[in-house]
Amino acid sequence: MAELAEKIYGDALFQSALEENKLEQVKAELDALTAVFQAEPAFLAMMDSPAMDAGDKQKILKETFAGSVEEILYNFLRILSDKRRMGLFLSIADQFGALYRQHLGLLEVEAVTAVAMSENQKQKLRDKLSELTGKQILLQNSVDASILGGVILKYNNQEINGSVREKLSALRHQIRGVIA
Incomplete structure (x- = not known):
């Protein structure tokens, strides 16, 4: 309510x-x-x-x-x-x-990475996301070493998990499915 x-x-x-x-x-x-x-x-x-x-x-x-x-x-x-x-x-x-x-065509995105992104990396990510969405990207980078590598993108209450930890977890489930 x-x-x-x-x-x-x-x-x-x-x-x-x-x-x-x-x-x-x-x-x-x-x-x-x-x-x-x-x-x-x-x-x-x-x-x-x-x-x-x-x-x-x-x-x-x-x-x-x-x-x-x-x-x-x-x-x-x-x-x-x-x-x-x-x-x-x-x-x-x-x-x-x-x-x-x-209204202004802005999209806030949080990029979670294992290490801090350089300004060059942030700009490349902004450009790519802007190209994909057609919006101006407001990018924030936060660090979470537990993801091991890759990136997790969070925007509009959505999450795209491209972390190494997530890929390892998916691989582990695949292996268990084959063995079981």
């Missing part, structure tokens, strides 16, 4: 920002608020608490955000507070970010 709410609210904020031609400004301010709320999670918990009066919540939002963030974002925060959805803010911001990247 919560995932559906996050999608609905994230989509609504994205569409509002797009329609008002404020996408870049809302994205920048949303990123800034995300950083603040990650550093101070108690604020979101307080704003989501049924123990606090709704009028007090609106007063806090007005004093804190009115005039300092884009009006679309301020009104969005007010709606989240009214609907007791402030606890979903970080997930909603993630949904907004995914829509933003999709």
